[in-house]
Amino acid sequence: MLLALDKVTKSYAGADGPVPVLSGIDLALDAGETLALTGESGSGKSTLLHMIGGLDTPEAGTIRLAGQDVTALDDRGRAALRRGTVGLIFQQFNLIPSLDVAANIAFQARLAGRHDPARADRLADALGLRSQLRKYPEQLSGGQQQRVAIARTLAAAPALVLADEPTGNLDEATAARVLDQMLALVSETGAALLMVTHSAALAARMGRRAHLSRGRLA
Known part of the structure; x- marks a missing residue:
């Protein structure tokens, strides 16, 4: 098992006290699996991804990834996890301007010690970036x-x-090509993919689907 969440809980401070966001989330994902996570805006989907990626911490529960207890890691350990084990794709591009x-x-890839020029070239071609x-x-x-x-x-x-x-930020045809590349990576390397999406068409192409509502997965 690559990823295992056990009773993960998170809330935020509100004017009238704590506001629950995630209530005892259990989730397991094996290497090579793909999972679409759906739910209403504000249901906690991004919060869940941030905690799995070590960008935020739960109030209770454990998150284990590739044999490591993410919730027990310090800042340096979580940074190393993101550098070598987890790939994060968010709507904020965070490209380096220089x-x-x-x-x-x-x-x-260079930070992780896995730079493969051939893979980079294939991705540039597949995503229409060759001329850019x-x-x-x-x-x-x-x-x-x-x-x-x-x-x-x-x-x-x-x-x-x-x-x-x-x-x-992509049109439908480009979105489909992007998902093609994500699924190809899973097939090629045995990686797992956990994707938040509002697109029923993209979610239908994933191996599993889970819906987050009122702090719980269904």
Whole structure:
């Protein structure tokens, strides 16, 4: 089992006291599995991904990833986990302005010690970025920047890809190509994919689906 959540709980401070967001979440994901996570806005989907990726911590419960207890790691340990094990794709592109597209795509893979020029080239071609490789982020549209961010994550071949509405800025055809590349990575490397999406069409292509409502998974 690659990922295991056991009774994960999270709440935020509100004007009238704590506001529950996640209430005893249990979730398991094996290597090679794909899971679509759906739910209303504000249901806690992004919070859940942030905690799995070590960007936030639960109030209770445990998160184990690739044999490590994520909830027991310090800041350095969580950073190492994101560098080598988890790939994060969020709607904020977080590209490096001083690097061109080619260098941005290679950045995470170089940090992880897994830079593969052939894989980076395949991703650039598949995501329609071949003609953009020498441009800088400020010269790209929002959709192009999103594709660069996705390519950067996939180029590092992480064990687990966490994707939060990764195709939100893309048209339907491009979104389908992006998912093709994510599923190809899972098939090629044995990675797992956990994707938050509002798209019924994209969710239907995933191996499993789970719905988050009122702090619980169904």
